Amino acid sequence: MLREEQGAEPEIYRFYPFETENGEIFTALSNNSLFADHRLVILSQADSLSAAQVNQLAEYIAKPSESATLLIVSSETTLPAKLSAKLDKDQVQVFWEMFDNRKADWVRTLFQRSSIAIDSEAVELLLELVENNTQELKATCSQLIQFITSDPGRTSQIVSEDDVENYIQHTRQESVFSLFEDIATKPLEKALSTLQALIRCGDGDSVPLLAGLLWQFRRLVSYLELIEQGASSDEACKQVKVMGKPAAIRRKKDQTNYALAAQRYTLAEARKIIARLGEYDIRTREMGADFQPMLLEQFLYVVMEKKGVASCRFNAVSFATDVKF
Numbered sequence: 001m002l003r004e005e006q007g008a009e010p011e012i013y014r015f016y017p018f019e020t021e022n023g024e025i026f027t028a029l030s031n032n033s034l035f036a037d038h039r040l041v042i043l044s045q046a047d048s049l050s051a052a053q054v055n056q057l058a059e060y061i062a063k064p065s066e067s068a069t070l071l072i073v074s075s076e077t078t079l080p081a082k083l084s085a086k087l088d089k090d091q092v093q094v095f096w097e098m099f100d101n102r103k104a105d106w107v108r109t110l111f112q113r114s115s116i117a118i119d120s121e122a123v124e125l126l127l128e129l130v131e132n133n134t135q136e137l138k139a140t141c142s143q144l145i146q147f148i149t150s151d152p153g154r155t156s157q158i159v160s161e162d163d164v165e166n167y168i169q170h171t172r173q174e175s176v177f178s179l180f181e182d183i184a185t186k187p188l189e190k191a192l193s194t195l196q197a198l199i200r201c202g203d204g205d206s207v208p209l210l211a212g213l214l215w216q217f218r219r220l221v222s223y224l225e226l227i228e229q230g231a232s233s234d235e236a237c238k239q240v241k242v243m244g245k246p247a248a249i250r251r252k253k254d255q256t257n258y259a260l261a262a263q264r265y266t267l268a269e270a271r272k273i274i275a276r277l278g279e280y281d282i283r284t285r286e287m288g289a290d291f292q293p294m295l296l297e298q299f300l301y302v303v304m305e306k307k308g309v310a311s312c313r314f315n316a317v318s319f320a321t322d323v324k325f
Contacts, residue, residue, distance in 0.1 A: 010069070011036035011285065012207050016243065017049045026060060029068045039068040045243065046074040046083075054080045061086040103127055106134070110141045111159065116148065121161040128250045143167075165253075174198050176212030183213075184220075184261035188304045192297060199293055206284035206292045210299075214277045217270055218242045223249070223258050224267040233259050265307060272308030 013028040020026075020043070028041050049057070057072075061083065064070065072079065077094050084092070104123050111118045126140065147167045148159060174197040182191035198204040219242050226236035237249040237258065249255050265273070280299045284292050302310045 118159040
């Protein structure tokens with residue numbers, strides 16, 4: 001909608017309450033950008049805002065910037081009263097999501113309508129792939145049913161976890177998740193190849209890509225903290241959290257990836273990588289779209305070869321062609 005209204009892509013900033021305790025979000029809202037006429041500033045987890053932050057936001061909403069749009073996201077169905085009082089009814093939208101404990105039965109029902117059974121492990125894998133998005137989940141289940149029923153040599157009447165894995169491989173496209181897998185388990189050249197594939201297909205925008213990697217490295221930090229506290233790998237996979245919220249690692253392949261990542265990166269190194277993610281997020285925004293691919297290549301080098309130790313520095317070297325630097 002903003003793209004249509006402004007006639008161009010807005011510059012996007014994302015914040016969590018803990019990341020804007022010193023007013024960083026208001027700097028993004030108020031300062032005009034050199035690279036875009038309009039800015040979209042997203043504040044997630046508004047349900048954890050402090051009283052002081054609520055007051056500051058209420059003051060801003062009363063006199064907002066004309067060159068920025070503020071999107072406040074909360075897991076609650078209401079915002080703090082001071083914020084709600086500043087907003088018109090049409091500026092607030094509630095999205096209802098199915099309870100997690102009902103999703104498994106909902107998936108089974110989808111398959112039963114096509115006279116197909118699905119086992120519990122396959123259901124869990126599907127829920128992991130498209131967590132908290134029933135529209136996408138329904139589409140994925142429909143595609144999987146079509147994939148299963150179109151196999152003339154199939155003999156089993158029950159969809160298994162292996163069937164879901166085969167479907168994923170059949171329809172596999174590179175994503176931020178496959179890029180994390182490469183960072184965790186593969187050599188630098190493979191991660192660079194995946195990055196280039198993402199860029200070629202239009203999924204190489206640094207903002208969502210770095211945000212996706214940030215979520216996964218926060219998950220890795222939680223996993224490593226649990227291991228350091230004496231938990232087994234299986235226990236850690238069940239107990240991991242991201243930003244205080246459960247983020248269990250359910251898929252067997254993902255469990256293997258995180259175990260391998262724990263062998264490649266120490267807890268201290270994973271924390272350094274999170275710091276580097278913040279630096280590269282800022283730098284890629286500052287440098288603009290033309291320099292994003294080079295900076296993302298540099299980021300992979302810093303993560304995989306330097307284990308997050310090197311800070312973000314821009315130089316005119318492409319690590320896709322000359323990785324020795």
